[in-house]
Amino acid sequence: MYTGIGDALLILLSPMNLSWIALGTLLGLIAGTLPGVSGVSMMALLLPFTFGMEPETSVLMLIGIYAASTYSSSTGGILYNIPGGAAGVPTTMEGYKLSMKGRTGEVLSTDIYASFIGSTIGFVCAVVLTPLFITFATLFGTAERGLFALLALALVGTGALSRADPLRGLLAVGIGLLVGTVGMQPNTGFVRFVEGYPQLWDGFHLVWIIVGLYAIPQIFRLATLEKYFHAVREMDLHYGFGEEFRRFLSLFRRNRGMIIRTGLIGSIVGALPGLGTVASSWLGYQEAYRSSKAKEEFGNGSIEAVAGAETANNAAVPNTIVPLLSLGIPGSAASALILGAFLLAGVQPGPQMMAVNPEKVWTILLGLFFTGVFFVIFGLPFHRVAIYVTKVKPAFLIPAIVAFSAIGTFLATGFEEGIYITLGIGLVAVLLERMYLPVANVLLGAILGPTIEKELLLAYQIGGVGRFMQPGAASLVLIIAAILLWGLYKNLLPSLVEIWSPKSSQRVS
Amino acid sequence: MMRPTPYADLLTGAFALALGATGTVITLGYPSTSGGFPFALSAYMVAPIGVLLLFKGVLRLALEARPNTDGDEDSEDAQHVQFTPVTLAVIAAVTLATFAIGWLGFIISTGLLALVTGRIFRTRLWVTLVYVAAQSAVLWAFLRFFSVQMPEGLLM
Incomplete structure (x- = not known):
């Protein structure tokens, strides 16, 4: 199971691969720090340019962006109360208040060191979990593969383990699945929806969908972000690295149990599809609150909360990749983009990858650890540069992103109309966002849809309905049904009860 | 997390219903092995969710004291595109x-x-x-x- 680690280290330590990780880390730091610019958007923008690269090289750059943007998603929150992503919200709640009390250096340092500890714990867990998941995956046949992908979508769509709106979550998944059915049916070759357009017979290209869903709305989001940049431009971010490090060590000594527990919670939650870094950071926050002796500080600026949330969400990062590497099934938007990089390079992740190219799997897992090291090295000086990052004018950023999105889209297919289709998908994504539909679910549906359809139809053609009655498949069917019912019961029912409650009726009368 | 207004529920429901109905009509003529999946998605997933969202929106408009038409949606949110x-x-x-x-x-x-x-x-x-x-x-x-x-x- 652990063969190939030595080869992976050699691949990873090549100057070229280290440079790509370093570049990815820097880009991730920028993406996370700029308000409203997410790491996933940055990954989407760069994905088309990975075409032609070695798969491990392109994936190393993308995971560099992903890991560093998860860490720095709270930097913007601490500095100007706007997190770079949803995973940074708990830290923003506490960190910004501490920053306002003049403790900016302490919060930023705690953020970075806790993130590093989290990413190290997450890396160790990923090294243990990946072979276990792969052993589990080798027991799967076509029906189980299709049903497991469906299970991932059920978890994502219903918000069974989070607090998402299940109707909107499932609708977004359904839209994504429909997008995935455009073009040739994988088993029969029958063309659906686009009979008159031969260029679309292979369906919407992954790059069009990714750039359309993530990079294009980013362009329009930037149009209103200028006001958020003003606050940080006048800040003084010079603080003593050594002094803050000693302060963090003291915090760590007092709270090491909590920090290790939040790391483990983040790792386990990260490996579950649909939860990832956002749920991890909230669970880390809750664990920090539960074990704190200074509960009154929570909500008014708690450094323990920052440590707990950051350890947990960074521990989740390596583990969100585990289902992708072991089963070939992405459980989050970021891992869907990483899957995109693999597919563009002609590599299908999954249990076969560990059997045929184990060094690829280990290169990626070890790369995640290296990214943690890089964001500590770059992160501390980057805090001082963050002010200059916010000086980039949206007036100039917007045409640059449009230009690179167009080049990237065109490079992927060499098809001019692809640029227009991508813009169309982007405009639809903006409308979906305004309808509060999560575009990450659309992306996961579009990516997993063809796999689900192909595997389930194949299983049905081979064994009929009886194939789904076999223990493995039947268990998965029952779990999916339970998740759907639980998600609806937990999230939909309370909102309907709230509408019907006597209080709201009284207000009407 | 921002809470959508009842009007957003109605709009989303109408959109889902229209999408589901269009998908159902188009895929009705497809062979079952090739068109079964998009047909099932349109007819049994997207369209019913549209109906549920419409129902929820109507219910909220009827029962909620003061439908929130501007509060939450207009709150500053850097994660969404603002239509300024x-x-x-x-x-x-x-x-x-x-x-x-x-x-x-x-x-x-x-x-x-x-x-x-x-x-x-x-x-x-x-x-x-x-x-x-x-x-x-x-x-x-x-x-x-x-x-x-x-x-x-x-x-x-």
Whole structure:
């Protein structure tokens, strides 16, 4: 199971691969720090340019962006109360208040060191979990593969383990699945929806969908972000690295149990599809609150909360990749983009990858650890540069992103109309966002849809309905049904009860 | 997490119902092995969710004391696109510039886009012009260096 680690280290330590990780880390730091610019958007923008690269090289750059943007998603929150992503919200709640009390250096340092500890714990867990998941995956046949992908979508769509709106979550998944059915049916070759357009017979290209869903709305989001940049431009971010490090060590000594527990919670939650870094950071926050002796500080600026949330969400990062590497099934938007990089390079992740190219799997897992090291090295000086990052004018950023999105889209297919289709998908994504539909679910549906359809139809053609009655498949069917019912019961029912409650009726009368 | 208004529920429900109905009608004529999956998605997933969202929206409009039409949705949220006049102008400019790529060529249309966004954000004209020139030069060099044949339009 652990063969190939030595080869992976050699691949990873090549100057070229280290440079790509370093570049990815820097880009991730920028993406996370700029308000409203997410790491996933940055990954989407760069994905088309990975075409032609070695798969491990392109994936190393993308995971560099992903890991560093998860860490720095709270930097913007601490500095100007706007997190770079949803995973940074708990830290923003506490960190910004501490920053306002003049403790900016302490919060930023705690953020970075806790993130590093989290990413190290997450890396160790990923090294243990990946072979276990792969052993589990080798027991799967076509029906189980299709049903497991469906299970991932059920978890994502219903918000069974989070607090998402299940109707909107499932609708977004359904839209994504429909997008995935455009073009040739994988088993029969029958063309659906686009009979008159031969260029679309292979369906919407992954790059069009990714750039359309993530990079294009980013362009329009930037149009209103200028006001958020003003606050940080006048800040003084010079603080003593050594002094803050000693302060963090003291915090760590007092709270090491909590920090290790939040790391483990983040790792386990990260490996579950649909939860990832956002749920991890909230669970880390809750664990920090539960074990704190200074509960009154929570909500008014708690450094323990920052440590707990950051350890947990960074521990989740390596583990969100585990289902992708072991089963070939992405459980989050970021891992869907990483899957995109693999597919563009002609590599299908999954249990076969560990059997045929184990060094690829280990290169990626070890790369995640290296990214943690890089964001500590770059992160501390980057805090001082963050002010200059916010000086980039949206007036100039917007045409640059449009230009690179167009080049990237065109490079992927060499098809001019692809640029227009991508813009169309982007405009639809903006409308979906305004309808509060999560575009990450659309992306996961579009990516997993063809796999689900192909595997389930194949299983049905081979064994009929009886194939789904076999223990493995039947268990998965029952779990999916339970998740759907639980998600609806937990999230939909309370909102309907709230509408019907006597209080709201009284207000009407 | 922002809570959608009842009107957002109604709009989303109507959109889902329309999408589900369209998908159902189109896939009705497909062979079952090829069209079964999109048919099931449209008829048994997307359209029913649309009906449920419409029902929820109507229920909220009828029973909630003061439907929140502006509060939560207008709260500042950097994660969503805000439909301000500036954003709408940017959306129009980006759309026009993108569709102009095939006709005017990539370099010219992105240069014009930079000029227009410079005006939208009221950047000094000379700064904008310097930026347009720099961007065009960088893009031209990038395309030459990597031998990318973007549409050339008028430059052909």
